[in-house]
Amino acid sequence: MGYPFFFAGRRAGRSRLCVGIILSSLLLCACAREELRVKASQYRFKLDGENYRLRSITSEGESKFYNELIGAEFMAVDFDQDRILDCILLGEASLEEAQAIYEYGLNELSKENKLQLRMPTAKRYQHESNDLRLEIISFQRTNGQPFNEFKITGARQMVTPLLNVFVDRNADGTLDEVLKGAMALEKAQAQYAEMIEAGLQRQALIRTNGMILVKEP
Structure with missing residues (x-):
């Protein structure tokens, strides 16, 4: 990252x-x-x-x-x-x-x-699986509801790793848009859902007001 x-x-x-x-x-x-x-x-x-x-x-x-x-x-x-x-x-x-x-x-x-x-300050949850580095980042808009970004990078690629980025506009567990990369939204959604389930079990993510967000450190 x-x-x-x-x-x-x-x-x-x-x-x-x-x-x-x-x-x-x-x-x-x-x-x-x-x-x-x-x-x-x-x-x-x-x-x-x-x-x-x-x-x-x-x-x-x-x-x-x-x-x-x-x-x-x-x-x-x-x-x-x-x-x-x-x-x-x-x-x-x-x-x-x-x-x-x-x-x-x-x-x-x-x-x-x-x-x-500059060191990152957003709330992040990271996990590596099958040579992929997966990351969920939760953002809080100043005048709106939170949203999540889901990033997928090659864990073993040290120089210019392949990067795919998706956005979950409502932080409801459903990806809405591809921001960067060639991975299909449907494939990314499956990995996003698996990571959410794992994150909830590990208490790294929380459910609140119908949203799934990275837990405060």
Whole structure:
């Protein structure tokens, strides 16, 4: 499993600023009463003639952070900076399309040595089976209900392991969409169901309000 990425960018008055990504203006509106102080940097790039921005936002004390991808007609967010977009906040773009753009932008940042690592903070449950590393990650939206991501990677592939990512929008045990990879949703669902059953038995997962979530550590 790779660690989350954020990037070092530029801000007026400073030649270089290292920050992480956390709160978009949309998410901050829901938390206005908390009066969180945030820092942000951004990176602009072009792909197929279209302009895009990557924004990295972090709260004071680095207690919260995430990345945003902003295009002319959409905004997407990577809640835990693991290089996988988690949802489209605005617009009609598909996650698969946005993910390809996001990876291109991150690769451009990497070429400029502006990507940095941050330890993950999302709740995770991991398991290895038949040379596969399976992972369920539970996210809590600021202004919505939780959701899960299900990741499948090759456990023995040390360099650029094959990665498949799926989303369970309602955290109800049913995968809804392929975010990345070529594995069929039906095949992933079978593995997801098996992992949920094992996680519940091991008390690594919990059922609450009709949802299945990774248990707090």
